[in-house]
Amino acid sequence: MISALVNDYDEDGWRKCNVTGLDVHRSVENYVKLFGVTAVVALVVGGVFAFTVALTRWEIIGLLGEEAFYRHLSMHAWNLLIFWMVFMEIAILYVGGPMVLGRKLPLKKLAGAGFALMAAGAVIINYAIWTTSQPQEAPLLTAYAPLEISATFYGGGIVFLLGATVAALPFFAAVYLHYKDTTGSLPLVTFGAFATAIIAVQAIVGGLVVFSYAFLWRIDVIGSIDAALYRQLFWIIGHGSQQINLAAMVTVWYFLTHVVGGAEVFSEKVSRTAFVLYVFFINLGAAHHLLSDPVVSAEWRIFNASYAFYGAAFASMIHAFAIPAGLEAGRRKRGLGGGLFGWLTNGPWKNPVFSATIFSIILFGFLGGITGVVMGQLQTNMSWVRTLATVGHFHGTVAVGTTLTFMALVYFVIRVMFLKQLAFPRLASFQPYFYAGAMGVATILLMYAGILFGIPRRVDEVVWNIPGSDWSMLAAAPLITIFGVFAVLAILAGVIFAVVAVVSVFLGKDIEEGGNADLVPDGGYGVGADMEDGDPVHKYDVRGTFAITLIFLATFVAVYVLNWYVLTQLWQIGP
Amino acid sequence: MSSPLKPPEGNWWDVPVDRRESIYLGLAGIWSLLIFGWMSIFTRIGDQNPIGDTYRVSPEEFSENLSEYRENAGETEDGVLIPDGEDVYIAAAQFAWQGTPVQLETGKTYKIHLSSLDVQHGFSIRPEGNLTRQVNLLALPGYEWVIEMEFDEADTYHVICNEFCGVGHSSMHGTIEVVEG
Ligand code: HEM
Ligand SMILES: [Cu+2]
Ligand SMILES: [Cu+2]
Numbered sequence: 001m002i003s004a005l006v007n008d009y010d011e012d013g014w015r016k017c018n019v020t021g022l023d024v025h026r027s028v029e030n031y032v033k034l035f036g037v038t039a040v041v042a043l044v045v046g047g048v049f050a051f052t053v054a055l056t057r058w059e060i061i062g063l064l065g066e067e068a069f070y071r072h073l074s075m076h077a078w079n080l081l082i083f084w085m086v087f088m089e090i091a092i093l094y095v096g097g098p099m100v101l102g103r104k105l106p107l108k109k110l111a112g113a114g115f116a117l118m119a120a121g122a123v124i125i126n127y128a129i130w131t132t133s134q135p136q137e138a139p140l141l142t143a144y145a146p147l148e149i150s151a152t153f154y155g156g157g158i159v160f161l162l163g164a165t166v167a168a169l170p171f172f173a174a175v176y177l178h179y180k181d182t183t184g185s186l187p188l189v190t191f192g193a194f195a196t197a198i199i200a201v202q203a204i205v206g207g208l209v210v211f212s213y214a215f216l217w218r219i220d221v222i223g224s225i226d227a228a229l230y231r232q233l234f235w236i237i238g239h240g241s242q243q244i245n246l247a248a249m250v251t252v253w254y255f256l257t258h259v260v261g262g263a264e265v266f267s268e269k270v271s272r273t274a275f276v277l278y279v280f281f282i283n284l285g286a287a288h289h290l291l292s293d294p295v296v297s298a299e300w301r302i303f304n305a306s307y308a309f310y311g312a313a314f315a316s317m318i319h320a321f322a323i324p325a326g327l328e329a330g331r332r333k334r335g336l337g338g339g340l341f342g343w344l345t346n347g348p349w350k351n352p353v354f355s356a357t358i359f360s361i362i363l364f365g366f367l368g369g370i371t372g373v374v375m376g377q378l379q380t381n382m383s384w385v386r387t388l389a390t391v392g393h394f395h396g397t398v399a400v401g402t403t404l405t406f407m408a409l410v411y412f413v414i415r416v417m418f419l420k421q422l423a424f425p426r427l428a429s430f431q432p433y434f435y436a437g438a439m440g441v442a443t444i445l446l447m448y449a450g451i452l453f454g455i456p457r458r459v460d461e462v463v464w465n466i467p468g469s470d471w472s473m474l475a476a477a478p479l480i481t482i483f484g485v486f487a488v489l490a491i492l493a494g495v496i497f498a499v500v501a502v503v504s505v506f507l508g509k510d511i512e513e514g515g516n517a518d519l520v521p522d523g524g525y526g527v528g529a530d531m532e533d534g535d536p537v538h539k540y541d542v543r544g545t546f547a548i549t550l551i552f553l554a555t556f557v558a559v560y561v562l563n564w565y566v567l568t569q570l571w572q573i574g575p
Numbered sequence: 576m577s578s579p580l581k582p583p584e585g586n587w588w589d590v591p592v593d594r595r596e597s598i599y600l601g602l603a604g605i606w607s608l609l610i611f612g613w614m615s616i617f618t619r620i621g622d623q624n625p626i627g628d629t630y631r632v633s634p635e636e637f638s639e640n641l642s643e644y645r646e647n648a649g650e651t652e653d654g655v656l657i658p659d660g661e662d663v664y665i666a667a668a669q670f671a672w673q674g675t676p677v678q679l680e681t682g683k684t685y686k687i688h689l690s691s692l693d694v695q696h697g698f699s700i701r702p703e704g705n706l707t708r709q710v711n712l713l714a715l716p717g718y719e720w721v722i723e724m725e726f727d728e729a730d731t732y733h734v735i736c737n738e739f740c741g742v743g744h745s746s747m748h749g750t751i752e753v754v755e756g
Contacts, residue, residue, distance in 0.1 A: 020580060067742045100580050137741050146716065147694045147741065185587075188579035227695055227715045254579045265577050268587040270596065293713045294629040294689075294720030302615055310607035317603040321596055326579075377614045382625050382710045386697045386737040454701050454709030456737030459745040467746035471733060475706055546595040553602055560610065567623050570708055572684070572725040574624035 007419055013104075019416045019516050020259055027105040028098045029417050032091045034115060035167075036413050039087035039406070040501055042122065046079030047494045054491065058484030059464045069460040070138035074129045077141035081398060082241065083122045086164055088406045089196070089248045090114070091413075093171040096193025096251055101186075106173040114167025121160025128153035140458060142238065143214065145230040151218035157211040161204050161237075168197055188265050188272065192251030195275040199247055202283045203240025210234045228295040235286040243282045245398060246316070247275070249360070249405045253323050256357045256408055261347060262334050262521030263327040266542070274318035281311030291381035298378070305376050313373050320365050321549050329540035334521060341544045351519065352422070353415075356408035356432035363440050364401030370556050371396060371447065380563045382573070389450020391457045395443045404436060407497055414501065415516055420508030428500045435493035442486040449479050451566060625712060627722035634692040637719060641666050641674055651678060655752055664688045665734075665749075667696035667714040669741050672734050672749030680756030684725045691716040697738030700751070702730035711737060726753045 009015045013026035052072045055063040064072055098105050105111060128150050132138045139149045143157075175186070175194055186194065210233035217225040254271070257263035265271060287304035290296050328343045337346035348354045371393040375384035384390050411428070414420050422428040449455040453476035456462055463480050466472045577583050592600075618624050632640075644664045649657035656677040663685045666673040673692070679685055689698055691714040701709035712722065726732075736747035 022580065066745055070739065070742065070744075134742060137739075140739050144695050144738070147739075182582075184582040187581050188583070227691075227717055231695075231715075258579050263579075265579050265583070267590065267592055267596065268577065268583045269590065270592060270600075292625045292711055294627070294715055294718050298618055298624070298626045302618070310611055314603060314607045317607075318600065321599050321603075325593070325596060373610070377610065378625065379614065379617055379621065379623055382623065382712070385711045386699065387709075387711065451707070453706045454699065454711075456697070456699055456735060458737065458739045461745055462735065466735070466748050469746070469748045471703070471748070471750075473706060542593065542595055546599065549599050553599075553606065556606070566707060568621075570623050570710055571727045572622045573710060573722065574622075574626040575723055 007417075017416060018514070019519050022099060023102040024099055024417075025104040027108055028094055028103075031105055031108075031111050031115075032094050032099070032413065033417060035087045035091035035094070036410060037505070038115075038119065039084050039091065040410060040498065042079045042083035042087060043403075043494075044498050045126075046076055046081075046084055047491060047498065049073070049076035049079065050487075050494070051491050054484065054487035056460050058480060058487070059461050060481065061484070062461065064460065066460045067134070070140065070458075071129060071132055073458065074132075074138040074140050075126065078125055078129065078139075079122075080403075081141060082160075085245050085398070085402060085406070086160075086241070087118065088409070089200070089244055090118075090164065090167045092248045092252060092409070093168060093193050093197055096189050096196075096255070097171040098174040100190050100193075101174055101178045103174050103177065105170050106177060107170040110166050111170045114163050114165070114169070117163025117166060118160055119163075121156050121158075121163055124156030124159060125153060128156055142234060144234070145214050145217065145225040145227060149214075149218070151215055154211045154215035154218060158208060158215060161207045161211070164200070165204055168200060171197055185268075188268065189251055189255050191272055192247065192254060192275055195279050196244055196247035196251060198279050199240065199282060200244045203237050203244060206233060206236025206240060206286075210237060228293070231290060231293065232286070232296070235289040236283070239286040239289060240283050242394075242397070243278070243312075245402045246282070247278055249364070249402045250316075250319050250323075252405050252409055253319070253357060253361055254326070256353060256405075256412065257323060257327045257361075258330070260351060260354045260357070260412070260519055260521070261327050262330045262336060263323070264330040264333070266322050266325040266329055270318060271322045274315040274322065277311050277315035277318075281315070284312075288376040288381070291376070291378050292385045302378055305378065305381075310373075316369060320369075320552065321545060323361060324545040324548060325542040328542045328545045331521070332540045336521060340547060343544060348518075348521070350429045352428050352432050353408045353412045353519070355429075356404045356411070356436070359432055359436035360401050360404035360408065363404070363436060364397060365552060366555060367396030367440065367443050368393060368401050369397070370559050373556075374560055374563045380567050383451060383454075383563070383567055383570075386457055387450030388446045388455045388457050389448075392443050392446030392448075392450060395439065395446060400436065400439050400443055404432065407432070407435070410497075410501055414504045414508070415511065415519060418505055418508070419511045419516075420504045421511055421515070423500055423503035423508050427496055431493060431496045431500065435490060435497065438486050438489035438493055442483055442490050445479060445483040445486060449476055449483065451563070452476075453479065455480070623710075625722070627720055630719045630721070631717060632690060632719040634690075634716060637664075637666055637688075637690045638692060640664060640688070645674070658685070662686050662688060665698070665714075666690055666692050667698065667736065667740075667747075668692040669694065670736070670743035670747040672736075672747065675734060675749030676752060678752045678754060679726060680754055681726050681729055682756040684723055687722050687724055688719055689714050689722060690719045694740050695738050696736045696740050696747070698734060699737040700732050700734045702728060702732050702753070704728075704730050713738065729753050729755045 049072045055061045137147045331343040337343040641664045647659045664674045696714040698712045732751040734749040
C-alpha cells in the first residue's frame with residue numbers, strides 16, 4: 001500500500017514514465033491516483049445497486065418492493081453516472097493537462113479542496129437518497145420538481161458541483177501556464193481535455209442554477225416551482241454531464257490507442273475541428289430530452305435536438321473515422337499487420353487496456369451513438385422516451401462505452417502510475433471480453449424491450465403484474481428473463497474488474513525496471529520516441545478503417561429506417 | 576503524422592486530408608443533412624408528430640374543466656365515458672388517470688387535453704393487441720397540452736405511467752376503449 005505512493009522520483013519529485021515517455025511530477029500522479037481510486041469506490045457502490053435493480057426488474061425474482069426499488073435505482077444512477085464518471089474525469093483532466101504538458105500540478109491546494117467538496121457532496125447525496133422516507137420521494141437521477149425530494153439532496157448536488165468546478169481549476173491553470181511559457185499549439189490530448197473542461201463549465205453552470213432553484217423551493221424561500229422550467233434547466237446539466245463523459249472518453253481513446261496500440265494522429269486538423277464542433281454545439285442538444293414534452297415549440301425542439309444541424313453528431317462521426325484511422329496508419333507504419341484488418345487483429349488483444357478500449361469504441365458507436373441520434377429525432381423519440389429502450393441507449397453510451405474506456409484507463413493507471421502488475425492476469429485479460437459481451441447483449445435486450453414491447457423504465461413491476469390491474473405486459477416476459485441473465489453476467493464481469501483493480505493496487509507485485517515493455521507496441525522505450533518523422537497521411541492506406549466506417553454508416557441507415565417504419569405504423573398523432 | 580501527446584509541428588493545418596477520409600466525411604455530412612431534413616419535412620407531411628398547442632393552466636382550473644367535460648359526456652353501461660364532441664380530457668394525478676376509462680371511435684379526430692394535477696407523469700399508450708404500437712407523451716403540472724389523435728383500429732388501449740411520480744407510480748394504469756366509428 002505505502003509503496004504504491006512512493007514511486008522513484010528524483011529529489012524534485014520528477015520521474016520519466018517509460019511507457020508514455022512523459023516527465024511526470026509526483027503532485028500530478030498522486031492526485032490522479034486519489035481521484036481514480038475514489039471513482040472505483042463509487043463504481044463498486046453503484047454496481048451493488050445494479051445488482052438489486054436488475055434483480056427487481058427481473059420480476060420473477062422481484063427482489064425489492066416498490067419503495068426500496070426507487071431508492072436503489074437512485075443510488076445506482078448517482079454513484080455510477082455521476083460519481084464514478086466525474087471523479088474519473090477530473091483524473092483525466094490532470095493526465096491530459098499537467099501530465100501531458102510535463103508540468104507540476106498547479107494550485108495543489110485547490111485540487112485538494114475540490115476533492116474534499118466533491119467527496120462531501122457525494123456522501124450527502126448518498127445519505128439523502130438512502131434515508132428517503134415517505135412522504136418524501138427518492139430523486140432517481142432527474143429529481144424532477146415538483147416531486148417532494150429532500151432539500152438535503154439538492155444541497156448535496158450544489159456542493160458536489162462546486163467541488164467539481166474547484167477541482168477543474170488546476171487544469172485550467174496548467175494550460176494557462178503552458179501558454180505563458182511557450183507559444184505552440186497544445187498536444188491533441190490536452191486539446192481534447194480542454195474541450196472537455198469547457199463543456200463541463202457550461203454544464204455545471206446549468207446544474208448550479210437548477211439545483212439552487214429546487215433547493216430554494218424546498219426550503220420555502222420561493223413558493224412554487226415551474227415543472228417545465230425545471231426540466232429545461234435540469235437538462236443543461238443532465239445532458240451536459242453526458243457530453244463531458246463523451247468528450248473525456250474520446251480524449252482517452254486518442255491517448256490509449258496511441259500508447260498501447262501505436263496510433264498516431266491521422267489529421268490534426270480534422271480531429272481538432274471535431275473537438276471545436278463539440279464545444280460549440282454539443283451542449284445545445286439539451287432539448288432532445290424535451291422532444292415529447294409540451295411547452296417547447298416544435299421549431300426550437302427540432303433545431304436544438306439536431307445539435308444545431310447535427311454539428312455535434314457530425315463531430316462524433318469524425319472521431320469515429322479519425323481514431324481507427326490513426327490506429328491503422330500508426331500500426332501499418334510500424335509494420336504491425338497487413339491486409340485489410342491485420343493491423344487490428346494483430347493488436348495486443350491480451351492486454352485489457354487495449355481490448356477494453358477497442359470494444360468501447362466499437363460498441364459506443366454501434367449501440368450508443370446510432371440509437372442516440374435515432375431517439376433524438378422529434379418523432380421517433382415518441383417511441384423511445386421513458387421506455388427501457390432509452391435505458392438501453394444510455395447503457396450503450398455510458399455503461400458499455402464510457403465505463404469500458406474508464407476501466408481501460410484504470411488498468412493503465414495501475415500498471416503505469418501505481419507501477420503494479422495486474423493481479424490474476426488471465427482473469428484481467430478476459431474481463432473486457434466478458435463485460436463487453438454481457439453488457440452489450442443486455443443493452444440490446446433493453447432496447448428491444450422498449451421498442452418492440454413498450455416496457456416502461458422506472459417501475460418495479462409491469463410485465464407479470466401491474467398492481468391493481470388484471471392486465472399486464474406478459475408478451476415481454478421471455479425477453480425480460482433473458483435480460484435478467486445477461487444483466488447478472490455483466491455485473492459478474494464488473495465484480496471481476498473491481499477485484500482485479502483493488503487486489504492489484506493494494507496487494508499487487510511491483511513492476512520491475514522495464515517490466516512495462518509489453519504495454520507499448522514497439523516493446524521499446526516510450527512510444528513517442530521515434531515517431532516525429534512527419535510522414536504525410538496518404539503514405540498509409542487506411543482501407544480497413546474505411547471498410548469499418550462504411551459498415552457503420554450502413555448500420556446507421558438500417559436502424560434509422562427500421563425505427564421510422566415502426567413509428568409510421570402508429571395511429572395519427574398531432575396535426 | 577504525429578503523437579497526440581506532443582504539440583504538432585510545422586503547419587499542421589495545411590496538411591491535406593486523406594482521400595478516403597474525405598469521402599467518408601462527405602457521406603457522413605450528407606447523412607446528417609438528410610436526417611435533419613427528413614425530421615423537418617415530416618412535421619409537415621407526416622402523421623405522427625408530438626406537436627400541439629400548450630396553455631398554462633392551474634391544477635384547479637384543469638380539474639374544473641375536467642368535471643365540466645364529464646358532466647356533458649355520456650356513459651356506457653359499465654361507466655365508461657363517451658365524450659360529447661371532439662375534446663377529451665385526461666388528468667394525471669398520483670396515482671390514476673382521471674378521465675379514463677373513456678370510449679373513443681376510430682376514424683374520428685379527437686383533441687386530447689393532457690395535464691397533471693400534481694407532479695410529472697408519463698402518458699404511455701398502446702393497444703392490447705400489439706404492444707409495438709406504443710407512444711409516449713408527457714403530462715406536466717401547470718400546462719395543458721392539446722394533442723390530436725385519430726385511432727385507426729378498434730381495441731382496448733392501455734395507458735400506463737412511465738415517469739416516476741412517487742411510491743404508487745407502478746400501479747398507475749387506465750384504459751381507452753376504441754370502438755369502430
Ligand atoms: C452491470 C451493469 C449494469 C446493469 C445490469 C444495469 C441495470 C440497470 C437497469 C435495469 C436500469 C433501469 C431500471 C429502470 O428504469 O427501471 C438501470 C438504470 C440506470 N443505470 Fe444501469 N446498469 C448497469 C450499469 C450501469 C452503469 C455502468 C451506469 C453508468 C455509468 C449506469 C447508469 C444508469 C442510470 C443513469 C440509470 C437510470 C436511473 C434513473 O432512471 O434515474 N448503469 N440500470
Ligand atoms: Cu442528452
Ligand atoms: Cu408515474
